[in-house]
Amino acid sequence: xxxxxxxxxxxxxxxxxxxxxxxxxxxxxxxxxxxxxxxxxxxxxxxxxxxxxxxxxxxxxxxxxxxxxxxxxxxxxxxxxxxxxxxxxxxxxxxxxxxxxxxxxxxxxxxxxxxxxxxxxxxxxxxxxxxxxxxxxxxxxxxxxxxxxxxxxxxxxxxxxxxxxxxxxxxxxxxxxxxxxxxxxxxxxxxxxxxxxxxxxxxxxxxxxxxxxxxxxxxxxxxxxxxxxxxxxxxxxxxxxxxxxxxxxxxxxxxxxxxxxxxxxxxxxxxxxxxxxxxxxxxxxxxxxxxxxxxxxxxxxxxxxxxxxxxxxxxxxxxxxxxxxxxxxxxxxxxxxxxxxxxxxxxxxxxxxxxxxxxxxxxxxxxxxxxxxxxxxxxxxxxxxxxxxxxxxxxxxxxxxxxxxxxxxxxxxxxxxxxxxxxxxx
Ligand SMILES: [Zn+2]
Numbered sequence: 001x002x003x004x005x006x007x008x009x010x011x012x013x014x015x016x017x018x019x020x021x022x023x024x025x026x027x028x029x030x031x032x033x034x035x036x037x038x039x040x041x042x043x044x045x046x047x048x049x050x051x052x053x054x055x056x057x058x059x060x061x062x063x064x065x066x067x068x069x070x071x072x073x074x075x076x077x078x079x080x081x082x083x084x085x086x087x088x089x090x091x092x093x094x095x096x097x098x099x100x101x102x103x104x105x106x107x108x109x110x111x112x113x114x115x116x117x118x119x120x121x122x123x124x125x126x127x128x129x130x131x132x133x134x135x136x137x138x139x140x141x142x143x144x145x146x147x148x149x150x151x152x153x154x155x156x157x158x159x160x161x162x163x164x165x166x167x168x169x170x171x172x173x174x175x176x177x178x179x180x181x182x183x184x185x186x187x188x189x190x191x192x193x194x195x196x197x198x199x200x201x202x203x204x205x206x207x208x209x210x211x212x213x214x215x216x217x218x219x220x221x222x223x224x225x226x227x228x229x230x231x232x233x234x235x236x237x238x239x240x241x242x243x244x245x246x247x248x249x250x251x252x253x254x255x256x257x258x259x260x261x262x263x264x265x266x267x268x269x270x271x272x273x274x275x276x277x278x279x280x281x282x283x284x285x286x287x288x289x290x291x292x293x294x295x296x297x298x299x300x301x302x303x304x305x306x307x308x309x310x311x312x313x314x315x316x317x318x319x320x321x322x323x324x325x326x327x328x329x330x331x332x333x334x335x336x337x338x339x340x341x342x343x344x345x346x347x348x349x350x351x352x353x354x355x356x357x358x359x360x361x362x363x364x365x366x367x368x369x370x371x372x373x374x375x376x377x378x379x380x381x382x383x384x385x386x387x388x389x390x391x392x393x394x395x396x397x398x399x400x401x402x403x404x405x406x407x408x409x410x411x412x413x414x415x416x417x418x419x420x421x422x423x424x425x426x
Contacts, residue, residue, distance in 0.1 A: 020045050021064040024056045025073040031372035031386040034365055044393040047419035068397050075387050076121025076394030078375035079350050080288045081267055083343030084111050085128040090306055104131045112146025114348030117423050119396040119412035122148040122384055126207050127155035133202040152207035153198045154183040161225040162209035168217025188233040195237040206238045210247040211254030214297055214314045221314035222251030231261030250318055252276050259285050270321040277332040286337040287329050291356040293341030294322030327360030337378050338371035351409040358406045393419040
């Protein structure tokens with residue numbers, strides 16, 4: 001009696017898991033191939049795509065039908081550069097003193113929802129307070145809704161570097177100089193310890209600030225910040241722990257050290273010259289352009305008093321560089337991944353990046369592939385980024401042809417992640 005009850009319970013739960021959904025896709029972009037497939041049925045069971053068939057197949061009473069027969073269906077997008085905890089605004093510098101982790105957590109939940117509803121079913125978070133990593137775990141457990149997250153936890157910086165959390169503070173409120181435990185490290189040994197500490201705290205990737213940056217309270221915006229020995233130590237320690245390294249870099253010297261040191265991605269790459277592009281190709285390093293962040297800080301800098309005085313000239317100089325450099329790097333054959341730096345601008349506006357990539361010469365289909373199959377491969381995740389049998393059902397759609405008007409991707413009408421629907425506008 002008891003055993004049969006257990007079997008019945010088990011069967012029942014299997015039926016729930018194996019719930020079948022059929023999606024009629026009028027137009028399908030699979031994330032890998034260059035052709036647009038017409039009139040296709042996607043079959044989803046549980047969280048997985050279990051079949052792709054030609055034509056619109058009939059559904060039974062037990063199956064759910066989603067009619068996207070007039071829409072353009074794609075894999076869920078992946079953004080390689082997001083800061084999910086925060087959103088930049090005029091009051092950002094003050095918020096460093098007024099917000100605690102609980103405040104950031106509530107904000108992060110709201111940002112995650114907006115990101116997912118914009119069609120981004122996976123993100124790599126490139127630096128926060130640790131809320132980013134906790135949010136990843138809460139989303140994985142199903143406690144809150146949001147994209148899949150790969151987290152670097154906290155960024156690593158040299159003392160006084162771009163990601164030193166006390167940069168620009170009065171000495172009397174610094175308490176103590178932050179050390180490798182909080183992501184600030186100098187010299188090979190401290191750098192190794194800092195990597196191990198982030199992995200201990202749950203990091204999936206390591207992020208370093210290889211050069212100065214725009215938004216930190218410091219005059220320099222692009223100078224080198226780690227030595228090549230330090231970068232090599234970070235990359236090698238990461239390798240031992242199974243994590244790869246992303247490097248924030250604006251200036252050439254720091255960028256070249258990062259590439260030679262073995263990082264996997266260069267973030268921004270603002271002042272990348274031809275010699276550095278050749279180096280990128282030689283080492284197989286990816287550029288994550290973040291054009292949207294560049295254009296957004298350049299716009300904000302034109303508003304008087306928006307940034308502290310020390311930041312304004314940097315934002316005006318570096319911001320507009322990024323799109324130009326991306327265009328040149330793409331034409332030179334540098335590997336490109338899709339990433340926006342959302343958080344520097346409004347969460348949920350990530351798809352603006354597609355438009356800015358296409359504006360300087362990348363074909364729409366290739367931009368979509370960057371944000372899907374290319375990024376999935378970079379994350380070494382063979383379950384996302386392509387619409388094919390066996391992958392997770394992370395599926396999005398827009399109403400009109402994005403290959404004719406790339407801004408269509410800024411108006412997503414359908415979002416499914418892990419087989420669950422989060423958005424459906426008819
Ligand atoms: Zn960033």
